[in-house]
Amino acid sequence: MQREGQVRIPSGCAISAMISLKGAATTGEAITKSMVPMRDRSNGLGGGFAGYGIYPDFQDFYAFHVFFDDVAAQKECEKYLKEGYEIVKSEPIPIRKIPEITDVPIIWRYFVAPLQSVLSRLQLDEKEFVARTVIKINSQFQGSYVFSSGKNMGAFKAVGFPEDVGRFYRLEEYAGYAWTAHGRYPTNTPGWWGGAHPFGILDYTVVHNGEISSYDANRRFIEMFGYKCSLQTDTEVIAYIADYLLRRQKLTLEETAAVIAAPFWSVVDSLPQKESEQLSYLRKVFPSLLLTGPFSIVLGFDGGLMALNDRLKLRSMVVAEKDDMRYVASEEAAIRIMAPNAEKVYAPAGGEPVIFKVQKGAL
Amino acid sequence: MSVQYLSSEFDVVRNLERCVSCNLCVRECANGVHRIDERSRKLVVDESKCVDCQRCVAMCPTRALKIVKNENSFKENANWSADLISEIVKQSNTGAVLLSSMGAPKPTPVYWDRILINASQVTNPSIDPLREPMETRVFLGKKPEQIRRASDGSLDVSMEPQLVLETPVMFSAMSYGSISYNAHESLARAAQELGVFYNTGEGGLHEDFYRYGANTIVQVASGRFGVHEDYLNAGAAIEIKMGQGAKPGVGGHLPGAKIVGDVSRTRMIPEGVDAISPAPHHDVYSIEDLRQLVYSLKEATRRTKPIIVKVAAVHNIAAIASGVARSGADIIAIDGFRGGTGAAPTRIRDNVGIPVELALAAVDERLRAEGIRNNVSLVVGGSIRNAADVVKAIALGADACYIATAALIALGCRLCRSCQTGRCNWGIATQRPELVQRLDPNVGARRLVNLLSAWRHEIKELMGGMGINSIETLRGNRLMLRGIGMTEKELDILGIKHAGE
Ligand code: SF4
Ligand code: SF4
Numbered sequence: 001m002q003r004e005g006q007v008r009i010p011s012g013c014a015i016s017a018m019i020s021l022k023g024a025a026t027t028g029e030a031i032t033k034s035m036v037p038m039r040d041r042s043n044g045l046g047g048g049f050a051g052y053g054i055y056p057d058f059q060d061f062y063a064f065h066v067f068f069d070d071v072a073a074q075k076e077c078e079k080y081l082k083e084g085y086e087i088v089k090s091e092p093i094p095i096r097k098i099p100e101i102t103d104v105p106i107i108w109r110y111f112v113a114p115l116q117s118v119l120s121r122l123q124l125d126e127k128e129f130v131a132r133t134v135i136k137i138n139s140q141f142q143g144s145y146v147f148s149s150g151k152n153m154g155a156f157k158a159v160g161f162p163e164d165v166g167r168f169y170r171l172e173e174y175a176g177y178a179w180t181a182h183g184r185y186p187t188n189t190p191g192w193w194g195g196a197h198p199f200g201i202l203d204y205t206v207v208h209n210g211e212i213s214s215y216d217a218n219r220r221f222i223e224m225f226g227y228k229c230s231l232q233t234d235t236e237v238i239a240y241i242a243d244y245l246l247r248r249q250k251l252t253l254e255e256t257a258a259v260i261a262a263p264f265w266s267v268v269d270s271l272p273q274k275e276s277e278q279l280s281y282l283r284k285v286f287p288s289l290l291l292t293g294p295f296s297i298v299l300g301f302d303g304g305l306m307a308l309n310d311r312l313k314l315r316s317m318v319v320a321e322k323d324d325m326r327y328v329a330s331e332e333a334a335i336r337i338m339a340p341n342a343e344k345v346y347a348p349a350g351g352e353p354v355i356f357k358v359q360k361g362a363l
Numbered sequence: 364m365s366v367q368y369l370s371s372e373f374d375v376v377r378n379l380e381r382c383v384s385c386n387l388c389v390r391e392c393a394n395g396v397h398r399i400d401e402r403s404r405k406l407v408v409d410e411s412k413c414v415d416c417q418r419c420v421a422m423c424p425t426r427a428l429k430i431v432k433n434e435n436s437f438k439e440n441a442n443w444s445a446d447l448i449s450e451i452v453k454q455s456n457t458g459a460v461l462l463s464s465m466g467a468p469k470p471t472p473v474y475w476d477r478i479l480i481n482a483s484q485v486t487n488p489s490i491d492p493l494r495e496p497m498e499t500r501v502f503l504g505k506k507p508e509q510i511r512r513a514s515d516g517s518l519d520v521s522m523e524p525q526l527v528l529e530t531p532v533m534f535s536a537m538s539y540g541s542i543s544y545n546a547h548e549s550l551a552r553a554a555q556e557l558g559v560f561y562n563t564g565e566g567g568l569h570e571d572f573y574r575y576g577a578n579t580i581v582q583v584a585s586g587r588f589g590v591h592e593d594y595l596n597a598g599a600a601i602e603i604k605m606g607q608g609a610k611p612g613v614g615g616h617l618p619g620a621k622i623v624g625d626v627s628r629t630r631m632i633p634e635g636v637d638a639i640s641p642a643p644h645h646d647v648y649s650i651e652d653l654r655q656l657v658y659s660l661k662e663a664t665r666r667t668k669p670i671i672v673k674v675a676a677v678h679n680i681a682a683i684a685s686g687v688a689r690s691g692a693d694i695i696a697i698d699g700f701r702g703g704t705g706a707a708p709t710r711i712r713d714n715v716g717i718p719v720e721l722a723l724a725a726v727d728e729r730l731r732a733e734g735i736r737n738n739v740s741l742v743v744g745g746s747i748r749n750a751a752d753v754v755k756a757i758a759l760g761a762d763a764c765y766i767a768t769a770a771l772i773a774l775g776c777r778l779c780r781s782c783q784t785g786r787c788n789w790g791i792a793t794q795r796p797e798l799v800q801r802l803d804p805n806v807g808a809r810r811l812v813n814l815l816s817a818w819r820h821e822i823k824e825l826m827g828g829m830g831i832n833s834i835e836t837l838r839g840n841r842l843m844l845r846g847i848g849m850t851e852k853e854l855d856i857l858g859i860k861h862a863g864e
Contacts, residue, residue: 210487312832
C-alpha cells in the first residue's frame with residue numbers, strides 16, 4: 001500500500017480552536033476535551049493540535065517538531081540541520097504511554113537558530129531559509145518529517161482520536177494563548193503520523209475540514225515557488241498558500257481570504273469602484289490560489305487565528321465568544337465544552353473571514 | 364475518348380419519385396454537378412465534380428437527394444489504400460503539389476477521446492449549475508510577480524493589459540479573403556454578443572468591422588498584409604502568427620482569384636495578384652528578433668494591448684514556448700496538428716507537427732518547472748471539437764481555447780475540404796457574391812452564439828459535477844483527468860494517471 005504523499009487521500013474532519021484576546025494562557029486540556037463531542041467526525045486515524053505561546057522560554061528560537069522512522073534517519077537529519085543552524089536544545093517530546101496510541105515513531109524537538117554566516121552567504125532572510133530547510137527535509141530526507149517549525153508555538157499530532165492524542169502529548173502541561181485542534185476521517189489511509197493535521201510551515205498552521213476540488217490546480221501553481229507538496233493533502237497546500245500570500249506577497253489576512261475564498265464576480269462587479277478594483281485585482285493575479293469545494297479552516301499564526309469557510313459554505317463552522325475568549329468549531333457542542341456559557345454563537349457566511357488577534361502589547 | 368484514370372469519389376443519388384424538377388440544385392451547386400441537358404431538357408449529373416458539401420441535399424425541398432460514397436473500389440490492399448492510389452494518379456495527371464484544406468483527416472490518435480473527466484461522489488459534493496453561481500470568466504495576459512502597494516496602503520491595481528473572456532473559447536484566425544465578408548461579420552457579431560474575441564487572420568480588417576474592435580484580435584503574419592497603425596490599434600490584442608498547426612513551416616497562399624475588390628483593398632495589395640505569405644517572418648530569424656517585434660508592436664500601441672504569439676505544435680514545442688514566454692509575449696497560442704486551414708499542401712498537413720494535447724501538456728509543465736507559467740497565458744486550438752475538449756484542455760493547463768472549424772460547421776460548413784477552390788457553396792470560403800450572399804450574418808451570428816452558449820452550459824455542468832465552481836480552479840487541475848488505453852509514456856507526457864488509478 002502506498003504511503004500518504006504517494007497517493008492522495010480524501011478525508012472529512014472536525015476542527016476546533018480557541019484564543020484569548022488578552023493573551024492569557026490556557027492549558028491544552030480544554031481544547032483536547034472540546035473534541036470529544038465531535039468523535040463521530042473522526043475515525044481514529046488522525047488527530048492533532050497546535051498551541052501558540054507555549055514556549056516562552058525559547059521564544060527567539062524556531063521549534064522544530066520532527067518524526068523519525070529510526071535512529072539512522074535522525075542522525076542524517078541532525079547532520080544536515082547542524083550545517084545551517086545552532087541547535088540550543090534537542091530533546092524527545094514528552095509523551096504518556098497509552099494503549100490507544102500505538103506504532104509510535106521517534107518524536108523529537110529542536111530549538112534552533114539559523115547561522116548568520118549561512119544566511120549571509122545564501123542571501124536569504126531567516127524565515128525563507130527556515131521554510132526551505134523544512135521543505136527540503138520533508139521532501140528529500142527519507143524517514144524524517146518536520147511537522148512544526150515556528151517560534152514559540154508547536155504542533156502535536158498522531159494517528160488516533162484527537163482526545164487520545166491530546167493525552168498522549170500531555171497537552172495539559174503546556175499553556176498558550178491560542179489553540180487549534182483537528183480530528184480526521186480519512187477515507188483510506190496507511191495510518192502515517194505525518195498525514196495527521198495540523199499542517200504548518202513556520203508559525204502558520206492550518207486545521208481543515210473538507211475536500212477541495214481545486215487541489216491539483218493549487219498544488220501545481222504553488223510548487224512553482226519552491227514549495228513541494230509531499231503529502232498530497234489539502235491542508236498542506238493550504239498552509240503553503242497562506243505562507244506564500246501572507247509572508248511572501250505580504251497580503252493582509254483579509255486580502256488572503258479574498259484570494260482563497262474569492263467573492264463571486266456577480267458580487268465584485270456590483271461593489272463600489274475602489275473595492276471592486278481591489279478584489280478583481282487579487283482575482284486576476286492569483287486565480288490559481290482560489291480554493292473550490294467544501295472547506296472550513298482555521299489558520300493559526302503568530303498572535304492570532306483566522307477562521308474561513310468556502311464561498312458556498314459547504315461545511316459547518318460556528319464561532320462564539322466569552323469575555324476575552326473567542327472560539328471556533330465545526331459544531332457548537334465543541335464550543336460548549338470549552339465555554340458552557342459562550343455567547344454570540346453564529347455561523348459566519350461562506351467566504352467571510354473571522355479574524356481574531358491578540359490585543360497589541362498583550363504578548 | 365480519354366482515359367478516366369479516377370472514378371468519381373461520390374455518387375449523387377436522386378429519388379425520382381420525389382424530385383419535382385424545380386432545378387434548385389442546379390442553381391445551388393457552384394461546382395456544376397447538377398445540370399439541365401440542353402437537348403433532353405432533363406436533369407443530369409456530373410458526379411465527378413461533386414465534393415460532398417451537402418449543400419444541394421440541405422436545400423432540396425423534397426429531400427430527394429443523397430450524396431454517398433462511390434462504391435466502385437480498387438482491389439483491396441492494406442498497403443496501397445484507395446487514398447494513396449488516387450493521390451498518385453492526381454500527381455501524375457498534373458505534376459503538382461497536392462493541396463487540401465481543413466484539418467488532417469487521417470486516423471492519428473485523438474488524445475481528447477482517450478481522456479476521461481472526474482466527478483464528485485460522497486466525500487465532496489457536486490454543485491448544481493442551475494442553482495449556484497458557476498464562473499467561467501478568465502483573464503488572459505501576464506500576471507505580476509509581486510504585488511505592489513499604493514501610498515495609502517491599498518493594492519496598486521495597475522497591471523499589464525489583459526483580455527477578459529466570459530467563456531474561455533475564442534474564434535481563431537481566419538482571414539478576410541480566405542473566408543467571406545459575411546462569415547467575418549457573423550464571427551465579429553457573435554464574439555461581441557458572447558463577450559469573447561474573433562481573430563482577423565492575416566488579411567487585414569475591413570473598415571466596416573472596426574466597430575467590433577473591442578472583440579477583435581488583429582493578426583500580424585509574415586506577409587504583413589493589411590497591417591498599419593490604425594489596424595494595430597483597432598483591436599483588443601495583437602497576434603503575431605509564427606506558425607499554423609495545419610502547415611507548420613510553410614507560409615500562406617491566397618490565389619489572385621480571391622483578391623478582388625474589398626479583399627484587395629483590405630490587404631493593401633493589387634487586385635488579382637496572388638497573396639503569398641513567406642514561410643518565416645523575414646525579420647524574425649531568432650528568439651531575439653521575435654522579442655523586438657513583440658516590443659515594437661507594444662510600442663506602436665502604447666502598451667495597451669496584450670501580444671499573442673501563435674506557434675504550431677512541433678516536436679520541441681516546450682523549449683520554443685519557454686523562449687516565447689521570455690520574449691515579452693503576453694499570451695502563447697499553440698495550434699495543433701489537426702488544426703484547420705483554407706489551403707495547405709496535403710503532405711505537410713498530414714505529416715508535420717504533433718497533436719495539441721501533447722504539446723499543451725508539455726508546454727504547461729515546462730513553464731511551471733521554470734517558474735514562468737505566470738508570465739503568459741496559454742491558448743490552444745486545432746482541433747477543439749466540443750465542450751468536453753475545452754474542459755480537458757483547461758484541466759491539462761490551458762487558459763482558453765481557440766476554435767475555427769467548429770465555428771464554420773455552425774455556419775454551414777460540412778467539411779468538404781475544398782476551401783482552396785473558392786467555390787464554397789455555403790458562402791463561407793468564397794468571394795463570389797452570389798455564394799457569399801447565401802450566408803446571412805444575422806443567422807450566422809445567431810448560430811455561433813447558440814453554439815457557444817450550449818458549450819458554456821455543458822462546461823458548467825461538467826465543472827459542477829467535479830465540485831468546481833470557478834474555471835480558474837479547473838486550470839491545470841490534472842487530477843481531474845484520467846487516461847484510457849494509453850501507454851505509460853503517453854500518460855507521463857500528459858501528466859495524468861490511468862483510469863482506475
Ligand atoms: S458539390 Fe455540393 S452542392 Fe454540388 S452536388 Fe456535390 S454536395 Fe451537392
Ligand atoms: S468552408 Fe465551405 S469549402 Fe471549406 S470545407 Fe467548409 S463547406 Fe467546404
